Amino acid sequence: MRRIPVVGAALVTLAFLALPIVAVFARLSFAHLSSSVVTDALVVSLKTNAVAQAFVLLLGTPTAYVLASRRFPGRSLVVTLVELPIVLPPAVAGIGLLAAFGRMGLLHTSLPFTQTAVVVAVAFVAGPLYVRQAIAAFEGVDETLVAASRTLGAGPLKTFFRVVLPLARGGLGAGEALAFARGLGEFGATIMFAGSLQGVTQTLPLAVYAEFDVDFHTALALGGLLVAVSAVLLVTLKWLASSSTSAFRFALSSSS
């Protein structure tokens, strides 16, 4: 009998979490998906996020590897610095980016309110999530395997690509999925640093905010789209985490 309150609490929690998502789809009309606001926002979101994530992967991966494999004075300070944007309120991130790259900022650039600014804002907010996860993934690779690779005639570069990267792959994939989800939902820093100009800087979340008091149904359609994309991401993330090794095995056996 003691189980009843526990089950009740679980049911209330689940209903509470599911209701807004169900509501978005219950009132969704597909006709609004073809509105130019929606298609423009989808294009801006996908384009800016793709570019931002490419930079995050290209620069974040070596950064994470250096931080995971080297011990130097001040290392924990550097790691904390990398992690800081994760806990920073988005508005602070926005004002910080303006103070750094704005016309009156430290670097005097004309970056703000361009599509590039969206990329910068997304990379600044989402990148650290990937880097932090990647550090953990690299730290999880057995040092003995790295040493073994070296004694077997492989230099640091070959060791990285043939041993470290394949073994850290699951963690890196999970980190990238998290960063992508965070980047796709980016709102505060983007609206302050890049504005909300349709077809240029207006991403999906910004469009939801811009439309909800103009045309509630368009806002709903945008919301539905975001839920769908996020759900696909979440499923991909779980699949990556559970099957990274076996997926790798297939890739290998078909190539050999």
Next chain:
Amino acid sequence: MARLLLDFCVPLRAFELELTLPVERTVALVGPSGAGKTSVLRVVAGLLEPGRGGVSLDGTSWNGVPPERRRVGFVFQDYALFPHLSVRANVAYAGPVGDLLERFRITHLADARPRELSGGERQRVALARALARGPDVLLLDEPLAALDAHTKSEVRHELHQLLRGLALPTLLVTHDYEDAAALADEVGVLVDGKLRQVAAPAELVARPSDAFVASFTGANLLRGRAHRGELTEVTLEDGERVFSTDDGEGEVGVVVYPWEISIARAHADDSALNVIRGEVGTVVEVGNRVRVRVGPVTAEVTASSAERLGLASGGVAYATFKATGTRLVPL
């Protein structure tokens, strides 16, 4: 045969590792855990930078040479096989596979992952991989520690044959003196980063440099051929016969600790089945005990009995020990 020379000094956490050691055939480093044994191998492989000195092969210094350019075959303690690669890919990682899979009887495992293998199989893969490199030097870190007692003796036998056939300068590390004596031509005792003594196994038992070496490296190892019976009968190389309660067949080593052996001037008829007659050789004091060489074995007796028996003057004596006090290891 090539000659590897270790002559370096490395500051470790608790002490300084400092040693000079030429390696021409198989040298085993033994010592308690935390004595710096693995660090020695890491310095030779180039994974650990010595503070002073270094390693050279046939007079060519390896200082500043990165691990991937030292031709060293390193078999790690837990074998360090790449978990994401098949057995074949693990071996091929280091160089051409050639007939290595056949030689190490792992052809049928070529497509298996390391986690699907038994301890003995993993060790064979690790050895094949280390040799695929075409190494000039072989390093083995606790090659038998990851195996259960049952597979261990068989694997030790195979490893011994392999090392003899390869004829490479080999440095192996073990905490088990018996393994060291069975596998190596020379044994070095490493304590707190310093080599206490380096000598052939029999020499180490006969003339330990101090009490620690004496207690750590205890065992006599007598080589012979075993025949099964009610007790196993072993014919030693010099024709003497020894009985053991252990099971064995073919080429074996009879392990007996010096403190299991007693010395008499006359042939006594007691329950000790094994009697070896021999000339009294070296007599070495170790603390309050004395180590006496009689024929092929070394016994440990108290200082007062050594004096009573007049061992210092040499002559003939009888070493006796029970069949239950022996152990057989395959060689």
